[in-house]
Amino acid sequence: MRFFHPMLLSYLGRKTVWPTLLGAAGLAIFELFPSAPLSGREMLPAAIIVAHVAWVSWALARLDKGEMPFLYTRGFHWDVIWWHRVAVAALSALAAIAASSLVLWLGLRTAAQIGMGDSLYPLVARRESWAPMYWLVLYVLLLPVGLYAFVRAEHEAPLGGLWLAIAIGPTTWFAWNLLAGTAGWLPRALMVAGGCVVVALLWAGQRLHRNVEVAS
Amino acid sequence: MTTMVESPPPVSSNRVPKLARALEASVLTLCAIAFLATQLAYPGALDFSIAAQIVPDLIAICGIVLCAWLAWRGTSDGALVVGILAVWISTYWIGQAHQHDSKTVKTLVFSTAGDSVRGAEFFVNGVDLGPSPVRISKDDFERRVPRLDQPPPGFAEKVYIPFYNTQWWENCWEREYVHGFGWEFPDMGKGKLYYQAQYAGEMGAAPGSGSGGGEGQVSIGFRFPQRERRLQLLLSKARLADYHVSADWFRALETFDEDGWSALRKAAQGEPGMDDVLSEWAKRKYNLDTVHNSTDAWKALMRVCREADKEHVHLTPSVGGRAVEILAKQLDPDQLVREGGRVIAQTRGGVFVQWRLAGQMQFGTADITDKLSFLGMNQDGTDGSNQPTYTGTGGAYGMMLSPGGLVIAQSLVEMWKAGIGHQQIQSEIGPDLLAWHYDSTLTFPLVLAANIGGPEVDEFLLAQPWQRNVTFRDQGMTVFGANGSDEINRWLYLLTWLNDEAGQKFHREHAPEIREMAGKLLDGGMFMWDSNHLDFLLQDHDFAWGLWPQFRAAIKKRESDPWEVIRLEYTYLEKMNAPVSAFIDLWKEERPGPQEADQAFGVLRFETPTERARPIAAGLLNFFQRDPHAMDQIPEENRKYLMAALRKTVNPEEAFMADVNAYVPADPHWPLTREFWRHKYEAIWLGGPGGLSPVVEQLANAPEPALRLLSLSAIRGTPVASNRKSLQKLLSDPDATVQSEARTVDAELQALAAQPVDELTSAGHATVPP
Numbered sequence: 001m002r003f004f005h006p007m008l009l010s011y012l013g014r015k016t017v018w019p020t021l022l023g024a025a026g027l028a029i030f031e032l033f034p035s036a037p038l039s040g041r042e043m044l045p046a047a048i049i050v051a052h053v054a055w056v057s058w059a060l061a062r063l064d065k066g067e068m069p070f071l072y073t074r075g076f077h078w079d080v081i082w083w084h085r086v087a088v089a090a091l092s093a094l095a096a097i098a099a100s101s102l103v104l105w106l107g108l109r110t111a112a113q114i115g116m117g118d119s120l121y122p123l124v125a126r127r128e129s130w131a132p133m134y135w136l137v138l139y140v141l142l143l144p145v146g147l148y149a150f151v152r153a154e155h156e157a158p159l160g161g162l163w164l165a166i167a168i169g170p171t172t173w174f175a176w177n178l179l180a181g182t183a184g185w186l187p188r189a190l191m192v193a194g195g196c197v198v199v200a201l202l203w204a205g206q207r208l209h210r211n212v213e214v215a216s
Numbered sequence: 217m218t219t220m221v222e223s224p225p226p227v228s229s230n231r232v233p234k235l236a237r238a239l240e241a242s243v244l245t246l247c248a249i250a251f252l253a254t255q256l257a258y259p260g261a262l263d264f265s266i267a268a269q270i271v272p273d274l275i276a277i278c279g280i281v282l283c284a285w286l287a288w289r290g291t292s293d294g295a296l297v298v299g300i301l302a303v304w305i306s307t308y309w310i311g312q313a314h315q316h317d318s319k320t321v322k323t324l325v326f327s328t329a330g331d332s333v334r335g336a337e338f339f340v341n342g343v344d345l346g347p348s349p350v351r352i353s354k355d356d357f358e359r360r361v362p363r364l365d366q367p368p369p370g371f372a373e374k375v376y377i378p379f380y381n382t383q384w385w386e387n388c389w390e391r392e393y394v395h396g397f398g399w400e401f402p403d404m405g406k407g408k409l410y411y412q413a414q415y416a417g418e419m420g421a422a423p424g425s426g427s428g429g430g431e432g433q434v435s436i437g438f439r440f441p442q443r444e445r446r447l448q449l450l451l452s453k454a455r456l457a458d459y460h461v462s463a464d465w466f467r468a469l470e471t472f473d474e475d476g477w478s479a480l481r482k483a484a485q486g487e488p489g490m491d492d493v494l495s496e497w498a499k500r501k502y503n504l505d506t507v508h509n510s511t512d513a514w515k516a517l518m519r520v521c522r523e524a525d526k527e528h529v530h531l532t533p534s535v536g537g538r539a540v541e542i543l544a545k546q547l548d549p550d551q552l553v554r555e556g557g558r559v560i561a562q563t564r565g566g567v568f569v570q571w572r573l574a575g576q577m578q579f580g581t582a583d584i585t586d587k588l589s590f591l592g593m594n595q596d597g598t599d600g601s602n603q604p605t606y607t608g609t610g611g612a613y614g615m616m617l618s619p620g621g622l623v624i625a626q627s628l629v630e631m632w633k634a635g636i637g638h639q640q641i642q643s644e645i646g647p648d649l650l651a652w653h654y655d656s657t658l659t660f661p662l663v664l665a666a667n668i669g670g671p672e673v674d675e676f677l678l679a680q681p682w683q684r685n686v687t688f689r690d691q692g693m694t695v696f697g698a699n700g701s702d703e704i705n706r707w708l709y710l711l712t713w714l715n716d717e718a719g720q721k722f723h724r725e726h727a728p729e730i731r732e733m734a735g736k737l738l739d740g741g742m743f744m745w746d747s748n749h750l751d752f753l754l755q756d757h758d759f760a761w762g763l764w765p766q767f768r769a770a771i772k773k774r775e776s777d778p779w780e781v782i783r784l785e786y787t788y789l790e791k792m793n794a795p796v797s798a799f800i801d802l803w804k805e806e807r808p809g810p811q812e813a814d815q816a817f818g819v820l821r822f823e824t825p826t827e828r829a830r831p832i833a834a835g836l837l838n839f840f841q842r843d844p845h846a847m848d849q850i851p852e853e854n855r856k857y858l859m860a861a862l863r864k865t866v867n868p869e870e871a872f873m874a875d876v877n878a879y880v881p882a883d884p885h886w887p888l889t890r891e892f893w894r895h896k897y898e899a900i901w902l903g904g905p906g907g908l909s910p911v912v913e914q915l916a917n918a919p920e921p922a923l924r925l926l927s928l929s930a931i932r933g934t935p936v937a938s939n940r941k942s943l944q945k946l947l948s949d950p951d952a953t954v955q956s957e958a959r960t961v962d963a964e965l966q967a968l969a970a971q972p973v974d975e976l977t978s979a980g981h982a983t984v985p986p
Binding site for chain 1: 231232233235236239240242243244246247248250251253254255257290291292293295296299561647648650651652654655672675676679680681
């Protein structure tokens, strides 16, 4: 059984063009304006990422036109479709990160800040280059939650995934901010736990995906 | 695209499989636990002690279990509500209980301080509470420790320990101690408590000072003369071996922890051989002999970093610090600067301590406060001001400065001092410090960047709004947030520190603004904390002269102690390199009393480099000799001491010989007075840690037997090669008493050379003669 189908990727990718543009443009435009150096922990980019993830996950879960059964009849195994959905979502996130990184690395933010008369630039630009990596971590945590939530929504008690997302979001936010200056085993343990949650959500999403799509 | 159906269509079902329910239950439980742990861990490491509350613990556990069960039953919404409620109530309850606990003393902590003795048995009212630091509940303490109306046996027994006095006219003398410290503990209701400490079978001597480190904490500086003597004998063994010491010797010295390298650093001030011993120690400990290139040097430096982090402490004068001093000259500047940049980016706060040791400002940081307890008592008095100063701030979104981070910082400083990598440090480290800390509450890194200077730093600082009037509300724009400084523009302050051509130009062009800022600093009394805070104003001597009247007016307004006024005035004059006439003029204007004069001359003695202090002291002496009324306000008995003190600055050996000669008994054959014998400490000091000098030889060749006898004290205390040569001559001294004493000293030194070093460890069993 083949696992990688570029055409399927492309087919699913078309569904994520607008959310990807939202994520990439949102992060890139956001970066131009704050006068204080970016830390990667700002609220607005986190909100953009949440919106981007929600839209991507929703777009990839739209089944009302019978697209998934159609794809199934074209010979794509249910699991293959799921993992391509995951890959397309990941590519969408990477596109947003790439765009935001380019704005920093090409000096567009610095130029904008100098243009706005911010005397901290260009010197403080050196501390911002890795801010998009924090956003990438947020994507890694939130995308599986989003994908799972929309697959879960096809089952009884459909808001189960949403409650999960609501629990994971604030926990991540608190741990992200409160443990930033903490050494020791707890931050590492939480990172490992976060990794386990990501893997478990993707795996559970795959299992749920198997027995839900035909129903629509 | 394949057209074949590869697997049967999935079964349609909207029931939630067990797998999903299990996952949701697990993730919700995990979130609740993670949230709880995060709350308990902030700030710092996870603190289970604050979670030791039964009711909130039960609420949290029951809530989390219920949350998991509800999620398993498929009602995740209910699970979420229960989880949030349980965690919120639990953390709120724990927080309240913790606040209440922190206000109520339940645990008492007793510790020894001021040296590196760890694990001394701590006694209160004769009851052994266990090894220091002792943590004991208040209830347990009240139950175990009886009330005493009299000190325990042996408490009042007197011990005399020599010390180097900061009072000029009595340089070396003995201080009286007793075997403990008596102090009434507040709210204890047991009257006076008698604190004692025992180490290696020796009951500690207390100088009569102690301190509380906070509610329920008692920290007392005990001294253990036998242990101190073992350390001195260990150093003397090195002298007897002409500084060629064995691995066993280093192992013995290591048992003294911080006191070991402190003693070496102090001795090395006047004894280059001891400096070599310290280097040899570092080479052995970190295998520095195998370092042949920058790659090897980097590996060795990383070893020092790892050890510092593992030990939770780095102190720049330590053996690790010496290794850094050696390695810094061999490192690749680019690699070190990259690592320095990484440390700066990671570090968002820190607490460090600075103190003066062997005439140098030293730095240290520790994750565990006990690692710094050896500082602070200034017990031997060999330095004028080695009281530690703690500086620091909390971290936000980043780590605190780690001991390993300080190793890297020290390496950069040493590299800079060696004249290596200036370009890289200016183009990377200075800008990194500004970029990551420009809005920090800790101004120290910014001052460091300004001192480094360079084009990027110049451009940045000059572009900032340094002309703006600021108030304490302008966060990130002020300096220290303390007296007066909350109206100081941070950028103007830093530009004044800028230590390059651009800085000098700024000084010239904006003197009025700087003068106005200096006025605010002076009026705010910022210089009272530390005279180093004045340094940036005094770099430009012309500017400093212009500020001199304002400075005097400010300190007279703020300081009620006349001796503190004149101490600061002398400090200012000394720092701005004022001519001798300025000191004389100041004397004429202030007409200080004996106490004030002692403080003023103390600045010359302890804070002024010798080559600068000597002409000033000579000028003052000359003035006092020429003008018979110059010291009219000083009582007659104090005048001779002050004059002797000035003479000691001009020529310590000559002054000492003149002083000691005054006490030589008229009868060449004893008895020698205690006043005479106190000079033996000064002779030892002059011949030892204070600097090798010709005094011992002069004493050994003196015509008076009493002086030759005195030389033997110095030879016994500091048996370096030149002193041993004098001893050989004294072995055949014509005076029978001197000859006999010389033989005794010779026998003692031979016995010391043969003594196994394991008897001279920190807890060594050898009882040594005083």
